[in-house]
Amino acid sequence: MGVLRGFFGTLRTALSPMRSAPAFANAQQRKAWTFALLTTLPLALMSGVIPYTFTLRFGPSFMVTTMGSPSQTDIGLDVARAAGVGLLVVLFELLALGASYVSLCRSYAGEDEGAAAGVAALRGLLYRSFLLPLAGVQGLLASVAAWGLPQGAMGTADSPGAAAYVVPMLLLIPFALYFTSLRQTARLAAGLKPLPSFVVAIVPFVLMVVVSALAQHLLSPLIPGPMPLPGVGG
16 A cells, blocks of 8 residues: 555656655666656557557547447557557657756756766656656547547537637646656756756757657558547537
8 A cells, every 4th residue: 555655646746846856866766767667658558549540430428439340350459559659659759858858957967966967857757757648739638538528529620619729738737747847857956047947848848849740750651640539520
């Protein structure tokens, strides 16, 4: 029970990025890697299922229908492929974000404090990495929300419904939490003032977006073409 309490307690601290950032100064890395694997890996796999499947159509109102007449084996292989694509996209994003963020934190901290700043930056990155597959236009949070909407809730291109504005806003929540956490970690680890800490956090996020687009382009043969979001009316 103590392990589970600690695990879910760590998840809960993501909602308080400013208060939880000082804990990342601890130099132990093993727990951070374990926590990232237990949280980010399954979420990354799930994030690819809804947007990247060829044989299943999700929605509205949490309905799942098949496209064409696939066999159970076809569906299983398709879901596994889609989950793998989701994992690859998140890994590309995390590598781009992490490498640039840790490097910038080390550089801004200077030669004497650079190693310690890099350790804290990596811990902050890993403990909050589960937010990454939740975010994005095709992230898990927005995909599930759109899937659960009733038919027509998103409206049309000419007359969008309220949900057409609410669902995209969901992707901003995990992004904002992750960004705030990394910025505060950079301030504490590298001793940065507000403006430099903003630069150290925003540059990796911009690079991550570029790498994510490139990754999806490279993986395009494994990704279905654009489809209407669940809940969109005709």
